[in-house]
Amino acid sequence: MRSFASDNYAGVHPDIMDAIVKANHDHMPSYGVDPISTEAQQLFRDHFGKDAKIFFIATGTAANTLILKHLTRSWNSVICSECAHITVDECGSCEAIAGIKLIHAQTINGKLSVEAIDPILSGRLDVHQSQPAVISITQNTELGTLYSINEIKEICAYAHSKGLYVHMDGARIANACAALNVSLKEMTVDCGVDALSFGGTKNGCMCAEAAVFINPELGVNFEFVRKQGMQLISKMRYVGAQFKALLSNDLWLRNAQHSNRMAALLAETAGKINGVTITQKVEANGVFAIIPEEVTIKLQEKFPFYVWDESTGEVRWMTSWSTTNEDINEFCFSLQDLMK
Numbered sequence: 001m002r003s004f005a006s007d008n009y010a011g012v013h014p015d016i017m018d019a020i021v022k023a024n025h026d027h028m029p030s031y032g033v034d035p036i037s038t039e040a041q042q043l044f045r046d047h048f049g050k051d052a053k054i055f056f057i058a059t060g061t062a063a064n065t066l067i068l069k070h071l072t073r074s075w076n077s078v079i080c081s082e083c084a085h086i087t088v089d090e091c092g093s094c095e096a097i098a099g100i101k102l103i104h105a106q107t108i109n110g111k112l113s114v115e116a117i118d119p120i121l122s123g124r125l126d127v128h129q130s131q132p133a134v135i136s137i138t139q140n141t142e143l144g145t146l147y148s149i150n151e152i153k154e155i156c157a158y159a160h161s162k163g164l165y166v167h168m169d170g171a172r173i174a175n176a177c178a179a180l181n182v183s184l185k186e187m188t189v190d191c192g193v194d195a196l197s198f199g200g201t202k203n204g205c206m207c208a209e210a211a212v213f214i215n216p217e218l219g220v221n222f223e224f225v226r227k228q229g230m231q232l233i234s235k236m237r238y239v240g241a242q243f244k245a246l247l248s249n250d251l252w253l254r255n256a257q258h259s260n261r262m263a264a265l266l267a268e269t270a271g272k273i274n275g276v277t278i279t280q281k282v283e284a285n286g287v288f289a290i291i292p293e294e295v296t297i298k299l300q301e302k303f304p305f306y307v308w309d310e311s312t313g314e315v316r317w318m319t320s321w322s323t324t325n326e327d328i329n330e331f332c333f334s335l336q337d338l339m340k
Helices: 014-023 035-048 060-071 093-098 114-123 149-161 173-180 222-228 237-246 251-271 293-300 325-339
Strands: 053-057 076-081 101-105 131-138 165-170 195-199 209-213 286-290 306-309 314-318
Touching: 014 237, 035 053, 035 209, 035 237, 053 060, 053 222, 053 237, 060 093, 060 131, 060 165, 060 195, 060 209, 060 222, 093 101, 101 114, 114 131, 114 149, 131 149, 149 165, 165 173, 173 195, 173 251, 209 222, 237 251, 251 286, 251 314, 251 325, 293 325
Parallel strands: 076 101, 076 131, 131 165, 165 195
Antiparallel strands: 053 209, 195 209, 286 314, 306 314
16 A cells, blocks of 8 residues: 555655664663663754753654643643644644643744734733743644745744744654755754754654754753653663664655655646646645545545545645655556546
């Protein structure tokens, strides 16, 4: 089965699987004090600064939720887009686990802006209202769009001027860096991002995410939050091994570049089929399109993918590090056959 449903459907990259196997040797200290995890953390600091605090976590939902829990108090709220993963796809974990209120700002193409955020702060310091403490942005967004470097800098500067922190949900940050041709540092540190959920699973890893506190002061005592949040992995070396492989020899970037190229090829090829409408500019590794409902149903029998908007028939096709030209040719051949 070849899937266009999610980059989560892809397997583990061979280099990363080899690293896991190599880590499976003899005994090592548990709970992240092993030498492999230490080396992986240093690779993170090479990208995010020598003082950055790095904590390995098993899932992206846990990374987002626990970071936001740590940055807030019970009376605080987090500003995000109405389509943000933390509010749409994480089963209320921010509310249930972090105990915080999520406030939606109006967005264009899934992206927050200072103009949309500013009115939300009008009632700040009123004791009757929750107090916004964090702005959370997703790069790249759930609609496959990208914040430019200048847009991130503008949001960060505004947030800091108001005493707010900026969290970035970077489940697909590698794809964003590849698309914009910038480094991880340029995407985050140089823009003023305070904390990052770094995604590995969608880019060739297996159960490997990281909470990265670029502002090291904000990471103080997070180890206790991670433990209480049931994310302190005992055999951490296997997570560390994955990140060590991912962040070595630019594997993280090469995987993302390939994934993005495959999405561009998919959009170009499918877009030539009569009756297929590509609805969004393809900026990373997601393709959004409208096709007839009956075609969607039949095509899903062979290639899993998600319906994004049932009211319009819009679907989402995702590519990954393991997507091939042959996959796209076969998919588009079947799509064209069904469109006749």
